[in-house]
Structures are given as C-alpha cells and as structure tokens.
Amino acid sequence: MHIELLPSDTLEKDGKRYVKGLRLSDKVRIDYGTARHISFIVKGDETEHSVMYFAEKFEDKQWQCDCKWYALQNKICSHIIAVNLALKNKKVKT
Numbered sequence: 001m002h003i004e005l006l007p008s009d010t011l012e013k014d015g016k017r018y019v020k021g022l023r024l025s026d027k028v029r030i031d032y033g034t035a036r037h038i039s040f041i042v043k044g045d046e047t048e049h050s051v052m053y054f055a056e057k058f059e060d061k062q063w064q065c066d067c068k069w070y071a072l073q074n075k076i077c078s079h080i081i082a083v084n085l086a087l088k089n090k091k092v093k094t
C-alpha cells in the first residue's frame with residue numbers, strides 16, 4: 001500500500017510535539033495491515049497507542065490515533081508524528 005506521509009512543515013509545526021514524536025519514532029511497530037488500512041503501535045513512556053492510517057479517507061482524516069489528546073484536539077499528535085518519522089526514516093517497513 002502506498003502511504004501518503006504528512007509534509008514536514010505539518011510534522012514540525014509544534015516544536016515540542018515534534019521532539020516528542022522524534023523520540024517515540026524509535027518505538028513504532030506495525031500491528032497489522034489490510035489492503036486499505038494499516039495499524040501501528042507506538043510505545044510511549046507509560047502507555048501504548050494505536051495509530052491508524054486509512055488509505056481512502058480524506059487528507060485530514062487519513063491519520064488517526066486513539067490517544068486522548070488526539071480525541072480532544074483533533075490535530076496530529078506526537079504518536080502520529082512518530083509513525084510518520086519512523087516511516088520516513090525507514091525505521092519500520094510496510
């Protein structure tokens with residue numbers, strides 16, 4: 001599946017979140033994938049989160065996370081940044 005990564009300026013928009021995402025990018029693994037959907041696990045300091053990529057959804061809904069921050073803010077969280085950076089830097093293979 002082709003994964004449309006988020007642009008760098010989106011990932012780097014919030015410096016603090018970017019730094020956290022960069023740190024978490026070493027802790028990303030793939031949970032499972034289907035033809036249209038990939039689920040990643042990001043292991044945080046205390047909790048694990050599922051980040052999902054949906055190939056067929058619209059731009060701002062392609063990346064979703066199960067963390068509270070994402071649910072409340074509806075913006076890309078450090079876990080989504082982590083997965084994007086892990087893919088970009090080839091730390092995980094799809």
Ligand SMILES: [Zn+2]
Nearest residue numbers: 065067077079
């Ligand atoms: Zn999250």
